[in-house]
Amino acid sequence: MKTRKVYTAQAFATGGREGSVTSEDGVLDLKMNLKNDGSATNPEQLFAAGYAACFESTIQMLARQQHLTLTETGVNGLVDLQQDENSYGIAVVLEVSLPEIDEETAHDLLEKAHQNCPYSKATRNNIPVILNLVRKMTSTL
Known part of the structure; x- marks a missing residue:
């Protein structure tokens, strides 16, 4: 390709x-x-912002391809700085809100987004990334 x-x-x-x-x-x-x-x-906040924005954009692109209209999506990116006895690392949790579609379609969209998002591709098999579907997200800010 x-x-x-x-x-x-x-x-x-x-x-x-x-x-x-x-x-x-x-x-x-x-x-x-x-x-x-x-x-x-800090670097973790910047990474969380970039990953959340990229993942949400990927969801929107895939939704358009499936003729789904999503206007209430949101992605909360959480990036943990972790330390073991030798070094530091990061782990990610993405909390994704897709309240306008049924749960099965939402989970399918999440998995497809995780396969296509540039950040997901870059981190695959390098750091833990957990995807959590939440039905309705309220901003934590």
Whole structure:
């Protein structure tokens, strides 16, 4: 299968978890904070945001292909930073709300999205990813 580049994102980090991250277009200009005390972001929050947005977009694309109209979808991405005796790693839980369709169709859509989402492909067999279908999500923000 031939692939073509659609888009290249670029971000520059300096100072690691106590530094900053900026995007080439200036849209992102974020302070990083190891303490996760609410004063700045961290890599796990950025990964959770990217994965949730990409997964939701994949669901919408697949729904359109199946002639399903979804207007109330939502994906809550949770990324855990984990540590064992040797190193650090991450684990992901995606809580997906698809209240407009029946449970069987929703589970089928979740599985298809997990097979097609670029983040799911990138993480497959590398980190644990759990998909949870929730019937109605309320923002935790």
